[in-house]
Amino acid sequence: MPSGNVIRGTRIGSAPERFDQRIEPAPRRPVVYWCRNDHRFQFLIAAEAETPATWDCPRCGEPAGPDPGNPPGRPGSEPYKTHLAYVQERRTPEQGEALLAEALDALRRRRGGA
Numbered sequence: 001m002p003s004g005n006v007i008r009g010t011r012i013g014s015a016p017e018r019f020d021q022r023i024e025p026a027p028r029r030p031v032v033y034w035c036r037n038d039h040r041f042q043f044l045i046a047a048e049a050e051t052p053a054t055w056d057c058p059r060c061g062e063p064a065g066p067d068p069g070n071p072p073g074r075p076g077s078e079p080y081k082t083h084l085a086y087v088q089e090r091r092t093p094e095q096g097e098a099l100l101a102e103a104l105d106a107l108r109r110r111r112g113g114a
């Protein structure tokens with residue numbers, strides 16, 4: 001005997017049963033971009049949305065722009081910084097010495113030293 005809570009004739013992602021319940025998609029427009037490697041790609045964007053200045057090329061990952069004659073260049077990358085370099089940007093040498101002295105005092109107290 002079948003259970004009473006079975007939904008028959010439907011599946012996940014199926015369309016509504018009545019036509020008047022269907023929803024119209026938002027108006028869209030095509031946008032075309034080119035990258036430095038001469039890759040052309042197109043995608044749809046909402047009609048009222050602002051077109052982004054750059055978009056990553058799906059083929060090579062380079063930045064792409066809407067002007068085929070002047071595609072954007074590679075973005076500049078920051079050189080690698082160590083943790084110490086970031087700390088030195090935030091603290092003066094005097095602040096670092098004070099923090100070190102405080103940490104050493106706390107360590108000596110935990111170990112029972114004076």
